[in-house]
Amino acid sequence: MELVILSGKGGTGKTTVVAALSELSGGAVRIDCDVDAPNLYLYYQGDDIDQDSFYGGLKAIIDEGRCIGCGVCEQICRFDAIRLPMIDGFSCEGCGACVLVCPQHAIRLVDEKTADTFITKTDTGIISRARMEIGSDGSGKLVTFLRKNSKQFEPDNSLTLIDGSPGIGCTVISSITGADAALIVTEPTQSGLSDLKRILELTKHFDLLTMVCINKYDINEEMSKKIEDFVREADIPMAGKIPFDKTVMVALNQLRPITKFNESPANKAIVRMWDCITKHLSDECGYMHKYPSL
């Protein structure tokens, strides 16, 4: 059972929610697909039990000894990546057009390292995560790898939580692919609503159980109501509403999940939301939640 947590825009509190839900689930496997800002692991004093280099693409390189500087490659490159005798690795998309036209056979494509990947073992299970090379793109291949990498270490875990990438692009699509359900964390703002609409269009493509949660809903109750109305009309279940709560920032800066703060109103709301989520998961996806032995 894979639940992916998404937010169209960044900063809505997605990672806070993932950390809390993972505590409540009692040791879900966590996959941090938010590869541009992989913050989930900061919560844990974990050990990296596995580390690897990830080669996410191809890049052209020039053998300067062979290059005669004719410039045919510069002209053919659609990505403006070549200024002889150099190739800008950030612009090169590895298409190989330059390789085809070079009369001197001076250009070849090589595998490009785009990230380091880690399996981090924590008190409450593993996190599969990556650290991107600066300027590299989190590709669908990387996200797929992170998901697969987690299975290798805990193949039979009943729940996997995926901290999805922001936006609606390539990596998001790969974080949704094959998931059973999605929880979208939004906030009661104009941008929150507009991004929510965009991401719902995407989850519709994927035919998966989608739920919505409004974080800091009381910052603007009017806008929250607008979002709720929109969600109801789209026939999508509301999983919960989390109030603005200063404890969240306190918890974050102590790097402790909000669930460690029993009296926090945000925590209470997330606990209620978790009940609602597990109910939907069991009703519609056949998920049987095993409560952690206390």
Added chain:
Amino acid sequence: MVYPARQEEFKLNIAVLSGKGGTGKTTVSTNLALAMNRNYVDCDVEEPNGFLFLKPEVTARQVVTVGVPDIDKAKCTLCGACAKVCRFHALAKAGSDIVIFEKLCHDCSACKLVCKEDALSYRRRNIGIIEQGISRGIECSAGILNVGEPMAVPVIKELLSKLQNKDYLIDCPPGTSCNVVNTLKYANAALLVTEPSQFGLHDLKLAIELVKLYHIPFGVIINKDDGDENFIKEYCKENQIKLLGVIPYSQEAAKAYSIGCILYDKQPYTQIFDHISMVIKEAL
């Protein structure tokens, strides 16, 4: 190796970026654009929100297109060379057909190069739009990627290629991905927006690493500041990074943002942004 875009003429373009999403990049860019009287460009084409605040009257709309191969069946001998050469699997041979998957195409022309029969040509297809307008005397432009389109870079490139010899404030995509890299090529100074949280600091460090590659001056703006000596301020001091300004946290600001209001219209924010604007002009 990084080099700026082939735009010899651009003046002082300031890029606003943040490692982390939701730090207030758009708040800072829209308000500063007004305070500095600079033209505003929204390059966050996957989630373009700047116009929600600036509310420009849109005067021009232009579609952004990319090339995609078209096969002349009369000439095609089904040799399959085009499908083999395509690194993106945008072409595949199946039965008596070469099938084209246009969303996977990077418009690189490799297929056309290898076609011995000259059966391949390129046609254009839409992947997004660019909107332009005027708000309070500043020119505003934004790129909007169509939902379901995987590649944002062509929209960003098209948007930035329209920049003229004027001063711009560029609202970047979040993160440190190739979308940001492509945007930064057009910048000659950068503002890094962060917030005083552990996540904020973690992602700020990534953004600093990125900006340093470009050898352009940069400084930090702390949004949702708590007024105290926080670890972002300490980090800036320790690493001799310019702190260009702080925007205090307030429920009122959060509310104004939530309904798409411009903070700059209200005190104390007018003063705050005017001050930051002055500091930027001196520092960058």
Added chain:
Amino acid sequence: MIVAISAVGKNKNDNLDGRFGRCECFHIIDTEKSNLRIMSNKGAASGGGAGIAAASQLIEEGVDVIITGSLGPNAYELVEKSGIKAYSCDMVPVQEAVKMLEKNLLTPIKKAGVAHHGISG
């Protein structure tokens, strides 16, 4: 008849993998000669277009039948145009899937599954 089955591993007793484009490998069985070849799925290693890469690989291998969970729209289009028959099967051991095929117990895939794969990389 040459049958390709998407599988979770390279052991001949491994289970069928419900994913097509991103499965670990394909077991290719020639039912007349009853020999078995196992090959890595090229799709698994590709950044984008995994289903397309996997389908192209099997088309090139000249397979007649594919057994998998479901096919994404891109892979489906290629498989259909190439005249390969595709059947849907649960995650049973690979050899079991072949027996089910021979006994006519499998459902033909008549349409593409959800657009999970192939919108992008």
